[in-house]
Amino acid sequence: MDRQPAVYILASWRNGTLYIGVTSNLMARIVQHRAGSFGSFTRMYGVKRLVWFAMADTMEGVIAREKQLKNWHRAWKIELIEADNPTWRDLAEDWGFDPLPRPSSRA
Structure with missing residues (x-):
């Protein structure tokens, strides 16, 4: 997958914190998020x-979709995710990314 506009949703864990973004290179953007290259919300x-x-x-097209999704209720976003990914699997693993560690229990 080379450069192609994409809108995406990242999660901290199942039903956890969500982030919606756009990019012209999804694989490169996933690398950046995993490395913590962005010093803001996703890393925190x-x-x-x-x-x-x-x-x-x-x-x-993806910017318009991003704006639409950001205005949705959280429940709608969860329904969108679970329609194609009911277990909240990390789809980046399909492209060879290493599995992320399971989140520790939150006290």
Whole structure:
């Protein structure tokens, strides 16, 4: 998968913190998130699991979809994820990424 516009959802764990983003290179962006290259939200909350994504022909298309998803209720986002990924599996593993460690229990 080379450069192709994508909108994606990352999660910290099942039903955990969600992050919605766009990119022109999803694999490279996953590498960045896993490395903690972004010093903000995703690193602070350990949001690294790719649980949903959609490709489009244009950046305008994925940006419009991103804005739509960010305005959705959390329950709708969870329904979207679980429609294709009911176990919240890390989809990046399908591209050869190492499995992420299971989150520790939250006290």
